[in-house]
Amino acid sequence: MSHLTRWLLLLVCACACAGPLFAADETVDARIAPLDAQSLLLDATRAGERIVAVGEFGHILLSDDNGLNWRQARHVPTRTTLTSVTFASPERGWAVGHGGQILHTADGGEQWTVQTGEMNGVDSLFSVWFENDAHGIAVGPYGYALATEDGGKTWEQFYVADGEDGERHLNHVFAAADGRLYIAAEIGGVFMSDDRGVTWTLVQTPYEGSLWGGTVRRDGSVIVVGMVGHALLSTDRGEHWTELATGTDQSLTDVDELDDGRVVLVGLGGAVSTGNPQLEFKAGIRPDRQFATSVLHVGDKLLLFTQSGVHTQPLK
16 A cells, blocks of 8 residues: 555545445444554645545544644544545535545534445545535546535536546546636546536546646646656646646646745655746655655645655745
């Protein structure tokens, strides 16, 4: 496991998503683990001033002091691996993971309920995004995608494309301030939607490998990252893409824009590449060489979410 990124881990564990949604009749609470902050974490986000991270065994960690201290959520009714987390407001959030499970919180991450899926289900989900308290999208392998218009009380499966294009792994869904939605997918594909996810257009980037993450910068440009150090930039809302010189050949899992316009890329083998606002990157390798699955910046430091929990790295 120590040599896998989150997507490799998930793709090994995931099965084809061909069955119906499962009712969540039986739940088992996440283990209370004294060393939970040192376990595998796969995603993190902000919920107002709080930071929320998710990972294996249903672990959901909370920090109210910018990552200095962490504690487990009080109630998490699953022990499945959780892969992604998002918040529409400081109180209301969603997490997804193996078994097609979708969890919801209405109190900032302290207590969670299962909306759909089951611990031993065949479905998996890789990423979740919510526009507001009602409208959200969750995506996973083999084109598996769900949408809700009622805050997750009900979920409906949809398809981003027909034929083989519709069977691509959907790795990360994210949005721009102008409302355009993006899904970073495999085979160098980026799906885009301008109608809240009702219809999608596939754009092929110059790279033909898997894309694992992405973000939209404050200037509206889009960056997606993927295998073997590949990062691509679009300055026209995803219509055309150019390669960035990241300075690393390590596979990249996440990207974050800092307050001053710099961009940080993280990934396999301890890779951390930092680019200036003009996206000229200087690559580095952390001494522990542990892979990071997610990155957030807090003040003058980075929070790296890794195979062994949360690590901090000063910003230079």
